[in-house]
Amino acid sequence: MSQTLEQFQAYQTRLEQYDQAIALLYWDLQTAAPKDSIEAKLSAVGYFSTESFRLSTADEYGSLLKKLSAPEEYDQLSPAMQLTIRRNLRDFERFKRIPEAFYTEYVTEKARSEKAWEAAKEASDFSVFAPHLDKVISMTKEYVHYMEPDQDVYEFLVGLFEDGMDTETIDRIFAELKEGLLPLLAKIEAAPKPALSALQQTFDPDAQKKVQELLLSYIGFSFDCGAVAESMHPFTTTLCPGDVRVTNHYYADNPISSIFSAIHEGGHAIFEQNVDKDFWHTAAAQINMMGLHESQSRFYENILGRNPHFWTPIYEKMSALLPEFKTVPFDTFIKAINDVHPSMIRTEADEVTYGLHIILRYEIEKAIFRDNVKTDDLPALWNQKMQELLGITPANDAEGILQDMHWSDGSFGYFPSYLLGSIYDGMYLEAIQKDLGDLDTVLENGRILDITHWLKEKIHRFGSMYNSKEVIQRVCGKEISAQPLLRYFEEKYSKVYEF
Template structure:
């Protein structure tokens, strides 16, 4: 075999191993019985370690280095040039991590992932304190091995949003904080909708049926899609042609599962529409999570909370959920745009959600820059909730234990949610520039036109464009929070007068 053929062969084998790991993780988070989770955890650790060894082996690294030499590199097509260049960069970092430490790192984070649901369900932070402390220490070591010349938190942010830094985040988050807090204060003075009419019992199977209908309406290829229930909603690309989402059904509150489905559906549409020529290459592994979150939050908020999204499908909603028969579409839309200070990030309205993310950003910086003690984090969380949202969680389940991200070592991910919303303000301007009013498009039942625009301008390129490059190519502008601020002001002044 040529060097390129050998390289592609190993990439295919790594893809098979990733497929197995993804399936086992999916199983552990969804339908695996409690008695089988320890074995699943051990299996995930084993295959992850073997995959790490193979992907950082001398044999593989030599192939990458050889293909990076000008006489070999110049022969490659654009797909393989991107793949080899990105793989070389990643390997140079990953090979700094000792294999024995990596195995211990996987054990530590997997154990944390297993304990977090129990701690949340019992609202007992003491169960989680030690695993979280161990995970934080493991993350610090991991990043120092990987990028010894970078500050740990800067490295974590760059890991999830390549090219992003705290200086830029501080700037755009500051723009939002300055404008949104006065707007929020004005909104909270206004009369609020009656939520009680939405606290009806709706069986989980009906909620699941509605959620499936919604993602199909958005443009999902249902031949490459599946959904299941778990403690915390997430999306995972199992393998090429197989994208799955999870949800958590609340039988007395259907609104949260509805918007979790639309949100995760946005992620899945991105993964599903990456050009298949990038299969088994770095181009299929989108690590710009701000860009990924922009897609999920664009569907969830910009589209999903617009009355025109629902007009064409409201009869179908009533057919699946007849319990809504006494609720008007206007009542429904007023409720889903209800702004209030709340405890749970995933249940927050799109306006106060910004503050939920800034809170987490502040705490992560306190951990990795300020050296905050793990035992003090629940109090720090509650103090910041009071400062930003004027509410204090009654327990740790609705406080610091509500998110799964830190349990699997995803520190640095939270800022990507708000970056995604900031990107959305810019994408909204670009779509209306190219297609016209989204209100008109949605009201006509043509949401797939918007999905196609996103496919063609963002999704198909996978990881081959950074978020900055996407904004330049699609929006012809540098990052700014002003379009999102304009969207918020126009929308909520109309809703709340």
């Protein structure tokens, strides 16, 4: 190992310590921090973020990156370290263009905006959140212009969350999916609806937490390097190597919500936990392709978790932990988790209509950054698109534009990744069945960990060594297409609804 590489790794360790402190503060803000501590916590977030920013834009750091980019050094590095140098030098050059005072203000405003969103959602009043959102939108545009002044803002944001992806590709495959989804939804809507009254009862939230532990363990989440907590909006975060955490939210009248949030967030966490240890402390361990990440969470949640055969080995175990399910026949539960109908809340949407929820958000984000739609006009635009795509209109802001936290922290460009993930899943399904055989049989026999192992060997262990287009080509041998997902939907729901 060269002296320059040793110096770089020592420098990276310092950066990682700040990142861990920031991640822990965010975790605390979302899960446990008392109300009166919020401003102090936000101040600490601003401090550590500023210090991290200073380190990541210091001339010393840039000098190390440039030295390691020289052929005589670069050619001696491992592929993961080469990726680290390429990515970090790119980010260094971008961040170097951002004024430090602006960066501190931006980080602090986003954290403050998150708390304003929580208050607005609780009050179902967009006006409480609007000035914060307006400022975050404005500052996000400024943030991008500092880094890449000649690039389209929204194009940059999409690439920020899904490296190698572009809006031209997304437009093509989303249009392909939309063309197939709308007539499929019409056929489902015309079919008889299942009777689900057995689920109309109260389910103990504390017992739901025990079910979450069962499900996480069953699909392969390791509690030796993971933890769980409760938050308003379920999420997954990696604090450091060996510490991947998930949250959930529990509704007494809707246990299916926490059940599938557990499986979804578990899919995210398993991906992070399964990254090869040789990649720790490199850019490969920082999985910055959100579509790829969402493909793992949504594969567990939908392709596996909504398959009836997933539940055959564990339904009685779940009922023992949550006794109310003893009064819910297995067939009724299966119909409930595969019930397709237009609904207001994205996170509660079925896997068919979910894609339309994402297309709505994608179209609004393009309107924000390309058409400069006014912030105050967003609720009306949201409601209009809900009516166009799903045939329903929110009764209030909480079930409309305030339902997601993403825009509060400036995560514009993230939403498309959810649907990209589902599109990738249709392709993974076909590849898995070629290698492991019929999925129904694998699940019926309780071999869920065989699937987790397949995903680990094909995808997880590489972290972000390859972008999503490269992963799809390596795993499936094809270019990205929505057709496999549409085939999966058509085959599955023609049986469920008998059309």
